[in-house]
Amino acid sequence: MTPALPALPGFDHLRVPGAEGVELSVATGGSGTPVVLLHGFPQTHLMWRHVAPLLAAGHTVICPDLRGYGASDKPAAADPDVYAKRTMAADIVSAAAALGHDRFALVGHDRGALVAFRAGLDHPETVTHLGILDVVPTLDMWNVLQGVSAAVGYHLFLMAQPPGLPETMIANSADAFFGSFLDAWAGDRAAIPDPVRSAYLRASAAAVPSIVADYRASAGVDADHDQADLDAGSQLAMPVTVVQQDWGARLGYDAAQVWQAWAPDLDHRLTRAGHFMAEEAPEEIAGAIRELLAR
Structure with missing residues (x-):
């Protein structure tokens, strides 16, 4: 049974x-x-607990748990397309449509x-504005991880392996594995207090x-989809704001290029915030989102 998670106040x-389904x-x-x-990873919608209320003063804010995460359904990965x-x-x-919204901004x-990047490419008539925090697209991610610098993304290579070994290794040391990213990627560890950290680890x-399965898809079908769009010359049609560390x-x-x-x-x-920027610098991130929505 999926554990209960703290509610967004x-x-x-x-x-x-x-x-x-x-x-x-x-x-x-x-x-x-x-x-x-x-x-993002290894989190749930709770990561927006500071930003969402700031935006809710002027917008309807919707914070899902992605499929496979948090309290959302976790279908078995019967084939790569599932994730x-x-x-x-x-x-x-x-x-969003079930909640009455056929067009919306997505961050x-x-x-x-x-996921937001793919939605922007696949559903340009639906996504009005696109905000991206601290990634490059999947295909570009694999292209820039080269040599010893790729060690920062070791988990990407681990979870890209065939089913069995990665799941067993991670499940046998889940708190240590997921907790290591909460520690290593945070610019300010106090931004993820113990109750929230515990909720992330349990989830x-x-x-x-x-x-x-989500990560494994990025080493296969997701990269294939990006390559097909690149070959076709597809681009994001909506205003896009990207906020990231100087990776x-x-x-x-x-x-930027x-x-x-x-x-x-x-x-x-x-x-200047760490990877968990919505929790470390919520005013900055909320401000960037507001400016995006005004474009």
């Missing part, structure tokens, strides 16, 4: 239909034009940002097979 918590757990609140916020970002993006479009962090430990300087590539190839209407920003 002041928000309604619902079960709504995603794609292919999957149900998502969603927190929603506020009023106004809709904006959907997608969490393809294309499928996960269809979840978000379906969930994602980490894994959620990859992740209960979702090892689906989390691995380009660390890993030797031009992150990478994003410009996909997003002609781009606002690319660097932050």
